[in-house]
Ligand code: ADP
Ligand code: MG
């Protein structure tokens with residue numbers, strides 16, 4: 001089973017410590033929701049794990065399938081099956097969406113095991129219909145002129161095409177209307193298997209109405225302060241985050 005294990009992670013941006021002892025274990029077959037107020041370091045966690053150069057890992061460790069994650073090059077992480085959907089996906093001019101996805105699929109394959117154009121087309125047609133994405137999407141430049149909702153759907157399309165081992169989905173639900181939210185959830189649920197583990201980072205509980213997480217973690221001030229099951233997310237939806245601060249004596 002794939003695994004991502006993070007221990008006592010400390011990460012700084014411009015000498016300011018943002019992650020202050022974050023830890024989690026994600027295994028194949030598990031969906032973890034990471035929830036928390038704005039500014040607690042959720043996106044910092046995602047960026048640090050993917051190796052964004054602005055994020056300095058000052059201490060702690062992370063292993064991906066037993067290998068030291070921080071010793072792996074950034075593209076090596078992706079090729080080994082770690083997937084990150086970013087809160088603000090970037091636009092890439094001159095590269096069509098289909099080309100981008102196909103080269104990403106082929107990047108971790110041997111020369112004699114490349115995905116053929118026919119295989120690729122069959123698969124992308126199938127996944128696009130699952131996600132109710134218009135065919136013209138394939139030929140548009142990556143994320144260029146995509147609406148917020150289109151970008152999010154496209155991230156899920158990439159997820160279904162690349163079939164990573166572990167995915168980190170940062171605010172994949174933000175700015176989506178209810179129909180788009182259901183489609184995104186359908187895509188993630190389709191990935192569910194013992195060969196796939198997922199960290200869903202979200203501020204709101206509503207996506208979790210359609211994807212039942214196995215674990216819910218609350219993150220505050222750079223680390224997990226409370227963990228539970230799906231009922232914890234429901235309680236957060238009803239009561240917000242204040243009660244946790246009071247319970248744990250956390251001050252802003
Ligand atoms: P979240 O995703 O939980 O809303 P972030 O990880 O985006 O939180 O931000 C955590 C903290 O790090 C915030 O105080 C934010 O202002 C700060 N921060 C995030 N990115 C940068 C950056 N590029 N430069 C400086 N500070 C940053
Ligand atoms: Mg934020």
Ligand code: MG
Pocket residue numbers: 042043044087170171
């Ligand atoms: Mg964020």
